[in-house]
Amino acid sequence: MDFVFVEKLLVGLLASVVVAIVVSKIRGRKLRLPPGPVPIPIFGNWLQVGDDLNHRNLAAMAGKLGEIFLLRMGQRNVVVVSSPPLAREVLHTQGVEFGSRTRNAVFDIFTGKGQGMAFTVYGDHWRKMRRIMTVPFFTNKVVQQYRAGWEAEAAFVVDTVRADPKAATEGVVLRRHLQLMMYNNMYRIMFDRRFESVDDPLFLRLRALNSERSRLAQSFEYNYGDFIPILRPFLRGYLRLCKEVMETRLKLFKDYFLDERKKLASTMAMDSSGLKCAIDHVLQAQQKGEINEENVLHIIENINVAAIETTLWSIEWVLAELVNHPEIQKKLRDELDTVLGVGHQITEPDTHKLPYLQAVIKEALRLRMAVPLLLPHMNLHDANLAGYDIPAESKILVNAWLLANNPEQWKRPDEFRPERFLEEEKRVEANGNDFRYLPFGVGRRSCPGVILALPILGITIGRLVHNFELTPPPGQDKLDTTEKHGQFSLHILKHSTIVAKARAF
Numbered sequence: 124m125d126f127v128f129v130e131k132l133l134v135g136l137l138a139s140v141v142v143a144i145v146v147s148k149i150r151g152r153k154l155r156l157p158p159g160p161v162p163i164p165i166f167g168n169w170l171q172v173g174d175d176l177n178h179r180n181l182a183a184m185a186g187k188l189g190e191i192f193l194l195r196m197g198q199r200n201v202v203v204v205s206s207p208p209l210a211r212e213v214l215h216t217q218g219v220e221f222g223s224r225t226r227n228a229v230f231d232i233f234t235g236k237g238q239g240m241a242f243t244v245y246g247d248h249w250r251k252m253r254r255i256m257t258v259p260f261f262t263n264k265v266v267q268q269y270r271a272g273w274e275a276e277a278a279f280v281v282d283t284v285r286a287d288p289k290a291a292t293e294g295v296v297l298r299r300h301l302q303l304m305m306y307n308n309m310y311r312i313m314f315d316r317r318f319e320s321v322d323d324p325l326f327l328r329l330r331a332l333n334s335e336r337s338r339l340a341q342s343f344e345y346n347y348g349d350f351i352p353i354l355r356p357f358l359r360g361y362l363r364l365c366k367e368v369m370e371t372r373l374k375l376f377k378d379y380f381l382d383e384r385k386k387l388a389s390t391m392a393m394d395s396s397g398l399k400c401a402i403d404h405v406l407q408a409q410q411k412g413e414i415n416e417e418n419v420l421h422i423i424e425n426i427n428v429a430a431i432e433t434t435l436w437s438i439e440w441v442l443a444e445l446v447n448h449p450e451i452q453k454k455l456r457d458e459l460d461t462v463l464g465v466g467h468q469i470t471e472p473d474t475h476k477l478p479y480l481q482a483v484i485k486e487a488l489r490l491r492m493a494v495p496l497l498l499p500h501m502n503l504h505d506a507n508l509a510g511y512d513i514p515a516e517s518k519i520l521v522n523a524w525l526l527a528n529n530p531e532q533w534k535r536p537d538e539f540r541p542e543r544f545l546e547e548e549k550r551v552e553a554n555g556n557d558f559r560y561l562p563f564g565v566g567r568r569s570c571p572g573v574i575l576a577l578p579i580l581g582i583t584i585g586r587l588v589h590n591f592e593l594t595p596p597p598g599q600d601k602l603d604t605t606e607k608h609g610q611f612s613l614h615i616l617k618h619s620t621i622v623a624k625a626r627a628f
């Protein structure tokens with residue numbers, strides 16, 4: 124054998140071994156992970172911290188572990204961020220790196236593995252969905268087009284409650300009426316449709332399916348199968364139920380709303396003047412081949428979940444705080460009387476003239492944040508945060524509630540005190556201009572629906588407080604404001620009965 128050839132072969136082999144060793148050293152270098160409790164094999168920290176990773180429990184852990192910490196939930200890494208500078212890093216500076224969403228077996232079913240917008244990874248599909256949804260849903264033009272409808276729906280609630288003789292004595296569960304109102308507010312935008320009453324059979328079916336979807340998705344019951352993949356087979360029954368609910372829901376959206384709208388649209392001229400409601404715009408994108416019917420159905424699904432429930436929970440929280448703080452309720456009513464005149468029914472343009480109303484809404488969104496950990500973010504690739512290594516596909520929770528309720532950052536944060544937003548915090552807005560206050564998030568994945576949510580809240584709260592004195596039911600001096608948490612939701616546990624005494628105008 125040629126000596127030179129053997130020499131080359133040996134040098135080549137040696138070089139490959141050296142390269143392999145260097146690569147394995149680099150790959151296997153010890154990661155510098157964020158601090159956290161010491162995990163045990165298989166379970167990680169799950170048995171130590173339990174299932175309920177709600178904003179308050181996570182705030183208590185941040186007190187011990189610091190502004191960034193890591194929990195190993197079985198196989199999953201959960202990184203919790205609790206300071207304004209780190210929120211800025213995740214949501215803004217490294218917004219692309221941390222701009223995806225985590226998935227799990229249950230969410231894969233409900234989101235069709237990210238067919239819509241809210242639960243899809245950051246990338247081309249998300250950008251396309253956001254573009255397609257912006258014109259029909261998320262602009263001031265939409266607010267101007269639909270505000271009269273929202274005012275009519277709020278008036279309908281006021282009239283229904285006024286007509287109920289029990290309202291002024293025993294009280295009524297206002298939520299029932301407000302829920303119908305929120306469905307109508309959103310179904311007007313989507314389909315130009317509304318439901319006649321809380322007993323409308325189609326509304327009842329839709330509501331039952333949506334609330335079952337929420338229960339199944341927000342529950343902690345399925346954590347074990349999510350955290351420890353070898354236990355996934357035990358989730359089979361749960362996942363089957365999720366699938367059934369999802370299929371029935373999508374079929375309902377299709378049969379009763381989408382196909383109806385298509386039929387109607389086929390009889391109208393589909394030029395730009397023929398476009399009427401949001402789904403017409405979305406269907407145009409489908410006709411152009413930009414999206415398919417499944418995407419269309421998931422847009423409807425996203426609005427049902429992201430828009431209706433969050434806004435309804437927030438309205439309920441504002442009302443509960445106003446009932447429990449009669450002096451604040453009176454001050455708000457006085458503002459409405461003084462600025463608008465006694466008996467004048469508030470409209471969307473009026474909401475901009477009412478600083479105390481705005482402050483009341485902001486304060487409720489601060490203390491009782493409907494989405495207190497934002498929607499879970501995720502880094503698709505290995506990343507670095509505050510000098511720590513964050514392994515790819517970690518779930519990143521920003522504890523927005525703690526940012527807005529930290530006594531080191533806010534004056535007496537546990538008090539419901541709207542005045543703070545007219546005094547020491549008067550520059551703070553809900554659009555994310557201050558990283559201590561992010562009820563709608565900020566940056567690429569922030570809530571695009573804020574543009575609709577704030578006027579709807581203003582009109583609804585304004586109408587109710589202007590038309591009624593709202594008090595707890597007889598025998599109670601306060602409403603029960605116990606919180607109910609889900610995977611990332613926060614709503615009031617008991618849908619309170621509220622006495623609504625109509626004012627005479």
Ligand code: HEM
Pocket residue numbers: 214240241242243260425426429430431433434437493494497498499500562563564565567568569570571572573575576
């Ligand atoms: C008071 C009511 C609402 C609150 C508190 C709220 C809050 C939020 C929050 C915290 C996020 C996640 C931000 C993040 O992960 O960084 C979000 C996302 C989202 N919200 Fe809202 N929201 C409300 C109303 C609405 C409405 C009315 C709509 C639609 C009309 C809407 C549509 C969405 C969508 C589509 C996303 C996902 C955005 C994305 O992933 O890119 N929301 N919302």
